Amino acid sequence: MRRQDIQLLALARQGDSAARCEAGRRYLLGVDGFPQHTASGLDHLNRVDAALRAQAARIIAESLALEELVALQQEDALARAAADGSAAAQVKLGAWLVLRRGRVEEGVRWVDRAAAAGHEAARQAVAALRRPDAEEPMAAFLQVLAEAGVLDATPLALLAARQARAEGDLRQLAASLRIVLALRAPVEAEIAELLAAAVQMAEARGRPLLGLPVEAIELALELRSHRGDRDAAHALGRALCGIACGVLAPEAxxxxxxxxxxxxxLLRAADAGCDAAWMQLYRVHGDHRLSVANPQMARFCLEKSALAGDTEAQRKLGALMLRAATTLADTEAAITWLHQAAAKDDAHALALLHSLVLPLPGDDAAAEAAIERVREDDPWVALRMALARHYGLTKLEALCVDPADGLRPWGLVVGRNPFISQIRLSAARAIPALDEAALDALRRAAAFYAHAQREAPLFEGDLRRRTRRLRRAFERHGVAEAMFFAQASATTLEALRLGSKWAFRAREPLQSALAD
Structure with a gap:
């Protein structure tokens, strides 16, 4: 470094604003014996006195490319220089306002001022922007400025797109990407990532993507899916299967x-953790009209979706399993899924659960009052009354059920009745809880019987003794049996145990539950 350069730096370090301006200019441009070092140049220029701040801003705006100014967060310096009359700064500021901020009229006014000051590229750029036959006026505007060396159009448009994505500005992101594609930039890694992000943002917000070519979007989604982007794979998979992505039609x-x-x-997306894809795969594989129809694969995808917590999948899987049930274990598994769906306020699942519970007449408040009266002198009978009321038990079921053994997370299993020899009347039956009160009553009864496990057989006795105690309690307190015990024939009970017969009995709620 020459002696005079060292002296200039010494003055700058001592606080001489003029020296700081000159040293900053040389660092930014890398001229007159100074290496190009943008950070050092900005450090000097940002520390000048108030009197020379406009000059420092002009140096910054005229020495750095527009994309550098934006990347280094020097937009304030650019605006100050433009206001101070720098034609180069006015062109750059106008281009950035039009491209990134969407303030077209204000941006064009700045470029017009530069053109009026004799900036030829500004004049040509404004003419290109105002051409009525221009296919993409903004791209033509930037192309003219790029050819004049004012800016680098594609990197600048990409920078605008990146900023719009970071700010969550979908409209500006789409506009910037339209310009990038109009500049004939190939759809490669970064552009593909931005296009995929625009698709995801548009779907999440329920807004369309306007002006982006379908070919570019499809290519971008495919590139991203090959790089492991599950959201891109999910979006493209749906589009190729004719499934809309929110408000985005497949053809978009x-x-x-x-x-x-x-x-x-879709399978790739589902395997990568996109749970929604499992249900979409179920629908595609389950449609016998399609070339990819596969009932076994459809069932597998439905099970995966149910395991992932999808309410519709849980309801449909439960309904299908219940329809095909031939054993108590099958019915229990089906009710487990229906209970999970009903817990999330699925009305169809709740209707199916209702179809498994025998109805009882009377007011719940009156029934609860009767139970409390009986509880005062015979808590054992009161517990069985509560279970019968909540679960629609027959009299035989209520007298013989073991709450501790039959407790399930979703309700009650009435075990085989040891006092009845007729199989159709004594077979086990699974009954779901229709509300939290039913589960609470069952848990209380189970805890009571578990605690008194040794005493129960001795205290309650056989079926005859239990029946006699029940009759006496009802007579003593004036309780009607019809309020607590369901009336059901052996045929009705068998229909509640066997899936095919239940499906005929509950065909309307079943059809509604399985409908798309």
Missing amino acids: LAGGQNMRKGVAL
């Missing part, structure tokens, strides 16, 4: 349907 994301490729992408 893909040029046409390709079921096999779409299914493969």
